[in-house]
Amino acid sequence: MKIVHVVYNMEMGGAEMLVAQLCRMQRGNGHQVEVCAYDKLGALGAVLREEGFTVHVLGEAPVPRTMLRYLKLFRRLRPDVVHCHNPAPTLQAAMGARLAGVECVLATRHSLVSPPYDRAGEIKFSTWSWLWLDWVAGICEVTCENLRAAPLARREKVVRVYNGTSAINRVPVERVADEFRLLFVGRLAKIKDLGTLIRAVALAAERVPRLRLDVVGDGPVRGELEALARELGAAERIRFHGQQMETARFFSGADVFAMSSVSEGLPMSLLQAMSLGLPAVLTDVGGMREVMDLSRSGLLAPVGDAAALAEAIVRLADDEALRAEFSRRAVATYQAEFTLERMDAEYMRLYRTVGNRA
Structure with a gap:
């Protein structure tokens, strides 16, 4: 054909x-x-x-x-x-x-x-x-x-x-002891509302001192987001890696996948995270709720609500058993549906x- x-x-x-x-x-x-x-x-x-x-x-x-x-x-x-x-x-x-x-x-x-x-x-x-x-x-x-x-x-x-999507293959990654790493992978555009995630990280860091966020991707609002991280005193916790052709090392080094979009279909990066067993913290919008209803592998927060997103981050950071259960469910749902x-x-x-x- x-x-x-x-x-x-x-x-x-x-x-x-x-x-x-x-x-x-x-x-x-x-x-x-x-x-x-x-x-x-x-x-x-x-x-x-x-x-x-x-x-x-x-x-x-x-x-x-x-x-x-x-x-x-x-x-x-x-x-x-x-x-x-x-x-x-x-x-x-x-x-x-x-x-x-x-x-x-x-x-x-x-x-x-x-x-x-x-x-x-x-x-x-x-x-x-x-x-x-x-x-x-x-x-x-x-x-x-x-x-x-x-x-x-x-x-x-x-x-x-x-x-x-193809499954992400886990690769060896050096980790700093006690760090809790969030990962965002996607285009840095207004519709992704990454500012809400950055604000959530700044709030959650008060209770999760070793919290870090890796931002993989590029786009028109990158400068604004970097400025916001500096303004909130969170610049040392948030690293902007730019566009990357190979992302396995970022997924492999993360504890939780996070997105704070105001509109979203079914993001490929979320499915890649699920293939590796990453729990998710997401906004309650579009296909992301649909995936969470199917998998029960993450926590949802209202769109634009940095405080609720921060609470979800803290809950997962504090509950290793919940993360392990979400991880199991994520992999099973990926294999069945995605x-x-x-x-x-x-x-x-x-x-x-x-x-x-x-």
């Missing part, structure tokens, strides 16, 4: 990491896999090229020209499947794929509808784009609910495919099951 994944770019991000892992697994299973990026190659795109994948880069252009470029590309490549990831690539590529005679065209929505609600944008996605699609996959049930609730949505096309193999099998079933066209 020839499969083309269509993305905005292949910079470091959860959706892009998922696409890269899916490409590797599908090629390993004997399929011919290529990637097409609209904006630019990106760090992950460069890695895929080094691994022998063909990664096309269209380059920015007005929408009509971009749609024509996709049509020409698909007529030349003649794929069996075009798999679009997120709204913009779907709007740009889905019609061209269908007009080029592609047998199966589907899209994955990798996030929730972020506030504020963009009614016009969601109407374009759920009416124009969906005309050309066989399936629209949501990465968790909350994302599927968002998709079904969009104006004029074709609800029968919506299916849930939980994100999956492996890369399970996700790939579900997508392959959709690729082969065509019948929901307009």
